[in-house]
Amino acid sequence: MTQRETLKQNRAAIAAPLPPKLQQAADNLKWSGRIGFWTQxxxxxxSAVTVLFASISLGDPDRNRTQGTEFGILCAVLGLIVLVVxxxxxxxYMAISRLLRSPNPAQRPSKPDTLQVIRLGLTVNMVGMLIAIIGAETIAGIVLAKSLSLPPNAISAEDLSRFVNSLDLLIVQANTNSIAAHFAGIVSSLVLLDRITR
Incomplete structure (x- = not known):
């Protein structure tokens, strides 16, 4: 094949519109990736700012700490690390969308490769959500135990760690935001799986 023939084929490939199914898959990947990325x-x-405030409060030696609070913060941090992934x-997903729009069919990722990336993204979000749920459930259980152990109208300055404090609530908030972020990623991946496997 001469250079002139190769150039003609490349021009024809550039001028040819994408098949409708491929165009739709690229659009779905672009929008799901964009919405999922920004929401997360x-x-x-x-969640990171909330964990930062909770960590600063945890480092205060004058503050009365609750047993198990550190585990809640650890789960929140691990959930955030998984969220970055x-x-x-x-x-x-957005990068795959750009590759699918490539005029050169050899540069386009295959459908099985694309589905594998989406499934990996779904798995990562599910693991992150599980970690955040464990952290939230742990600290919520501690807060519940504290509130149930106090008699009604009890006010005592003897042991302040028996009361629910702001640190406990900050950790619950951080884990809850992390759960919501991973949920957004799960929804994004499930929508993509549904639309691309049709």
């Missing part, structure tokens, strides 16, 4: 980013930042997959 916003909720992740809120999940955000990479949401970004990857």
């Amino acid at each position: 980013l916003v909720l992740g930042i809120i 999940a955000m990479y997959f949401a970004w990857r």
